[in-house]
Amino acid sequence: MAKSGKNLIQIVNELQDKLQDLGVESLAIDLPQIAVIGGQSAGKSSVLESFVGRDFLPRGSGIVTRRPLVLQLINNKVDTNSYGEFLHLPAKRFVNFDEIRDEIVAETDREVRDSTGISPKPIHLKIHSPDVLDLTLVDLPGLTRVAVGSQPKDIENRVENMILEYIRRDNCLILAVTSATQDLATSDALKLAERVDPKGERTIGILTKLDRLELGSDARDILTGNYGIHLKRGFIGVVNRSQRDIDEKKDMKEALDKEYQFFSQHPAYKDISDRLGISYLQQYLHQELSKHIYKLLPPLKHRFELELSELTAKLEAISEPLVESDKEIILSKTNEELRKNFESAVGGNGSGNGNDVDIKKLNGGAKINVIMNDTYGNEVNQLFTDEHQMRHDIHVAIQNIKGVYMCIFPPDAAFKACVISQIGVYMCIFPPDAAFKACVISQIELLRKPSLVCVESVAYELQDIVRDCIQTIQTFTPIKEFYTRLTLDYVVECKKRCKACVEHLIRVEKAYLNTNNDDFMKLYKESGGMAAKIAAQESTSSSDKPNDTISHTDN
Known part of the structure; x- marks a missing residue:
């Protein structure tokens, strides 16, 4: 299953890219994947970055993730250097992970006009590395309760609706991230997951910041299934890097060693330490996603065959491809139309008879x-x-x-x-x-x-x-x-x-x-x-x- 599972995840990743290129987003979102949900300070970014072993996600106050990020982790034993590739920039390879963060921000701004708004259109990022396991994760905007600053008043509903669009589908496993310092009964991530997965069959609970619990407190009952909230796939605990570690750019491997020492030495966790931590979580998600894909293959195959026949019929109805001269004409017309539109939008040329001047609003x-x-x-x-x-x-x-x-x-x-x-x-x-x-x-x-x-x-x-x-x-x-x-x-x-x-x-x-x-x-x-x-x-x-x-x- 390990070898076939690896191939299955890679095949699904390729299908996702092809469908996105073709503009068939409804099919792409139906492919088996893991959606990561949680509050704004739950530690989602730290968990994802720990999988990769690099800092590459935007950080800050408020809603930082404003578009879904489809993160495909690809195990590459041939190339020892880690690098990233975006679907919208297929010819460019990002070796500097700070540049990956900058491109995520830039691509978000290209789609979302308002710096406090969100968009359901996903960004696709592949990370090739010898240190990761094949995995497909969708990082969704952090749940929020109150609009802050210039955020839209209905920002809570917008974020929830976007998340529900992913997690309500049976193909999607739900990674519900919650801080261990928070009462599970008030966890927004678990509440939202329960709305679409009331039996807890698709939900995997993640408890972060276990090292920040008060002295004498622990989360053993939750991690061992002896708590009031039961999930079929259970809870897994991890230790996040502190904000100081992030600011000082401390080595990720050092943080993982620190996490291992914490679980192996803590009296409440040392006998279950082999089922805790980032390394175990990544292996577990890889296995669960592989099984999930294998289970969903028959119905997916039937649906793809129907869609393929429809697309084939549409392609046959399209006329012959354009020749080079036609392409040049189209580009020339596009350039001219863009120039005229921009001049009209900027205004100030003083020409015209006034018939084409907007009198309702400022240009x-x-x-x-x-x-x-x-x-x-x-x-x-x-x-x-x-x-x-x-x-x-x-x-x-x-x-x-x-x-x-x-x-x-x-x-x-x-x-x-x-x-x-x-x-x-x-x-x-x-x-x-x-x-x-x-x-x-x-x-x-x-x-x-x-x-x-x-x-x-x-x-x-x-x-x-x-x-x-x-x-x-x-x-x-x-x-x-x-x-x-x-x-x-x-x-x-x-x-x-x-x-x-x-x-x-x-x-x-x-x-x-x-x-x-x-x-x-x-x-x-x-x-x-x-x-x-x-x-x-x-x-x-x-x-x-x-x-x-x-x-x-x-x-």
Whole structure:
């Protein structure tokens, strides 16, 4: 069964890829597979990454998995190096697993417009490695109860409906991941699994974070089947890497050794340690999926034969394939249509008689105009509305720099000439110069956040424009997908460059302060009166206080 099981899983993986290429997603989702479900902090990502032995999944707060990820693990003894391949990028091999994470994020953004939205369209990823067992897993979005920030109000229903679309099918085994620190009776994953698998025949329970239970507590009863919740395939316990281990990128093998030591030495688990841990879980899932595929082969074969006959009939009805000249014409027309759509969406050319101008809503170009000239301008202006506070900060900085030493303020011509001869090209408005620099640099730093947000907002609108423009083109679906991937990747690359440019400009402005600016010179002229006023106030304040030292001397 091991050898035939391995072949069966590989055959199903190939079928899944072919059906996805043909656009027959309804059949692809019906193939035997294992769906991974759980809450946002249950530890799903850690379990999947432990199977591979690498960090490759996006992490962060909120819903990180926004599209189903069909993960095919392929045991490859020939090539000792691990690598990944995406179905949408068949010619590219990813050796750097950080790049795999980046591509998952990028491909998600290509399909999902809103950064807090989700899409049921899956991403297909193959991991080839000598350290994995053949396995097919579907990583689904984490269950959530409350919409956070800009998330849609119905995000809970959207996520549940997407998960149910997978796990309600009899072909699907359910990997319900729950933290051991949580009461099983409140586990969202187990509750959802029970709705479609009330007898617990297809559900495999995973308990994570067993090492984080309170001292004196353990999950032995759950793992040995002596708990109120019974699953035919039982519960398997694992130990996740801590967040600190993840942040410090500690070696995965070291984490597995640590897990083995925990189970083999813990008094509640040491006699069942051979049925716990990531290594055992991966072997168990490989065996269970192989058996499941073997069981479902007869009905699957019949259904595929029916679908094949229907597709054959459709293919016979299609005319002869296009010649090269026809393909060039189609691409040329597509390019021209995309260009016209983009120009129309951006607007601002001032041509036309007004009949084709939308009067109901702003187009993409108008939205970008508002972002850059209104929204961004207003946010920047709000940063510098309190001039009195700014002057107060400057005065405090001067006093702190001066300390107990007397400071000439403002400088007379002779002192100024001496200072300039010493500091070269740097112009000093008033000594000490460090006080002025400290205040101005802090003001320049305030520009960083709204500037980067502006870049992000403009890029978001450009992505929306591109999607809408391509969607209206009358051409073949693969051509649309190619243009979408190409243009959106270019927008993302430009966004990275623009953010780098903003960061560079901030550093440039902070590195050299233009003290010859007219506004600065005006402040310099006013500083004399300001200093005199401050000095007079301090003198008055000091004279009002009794001088105990002088009185004592006089006596």
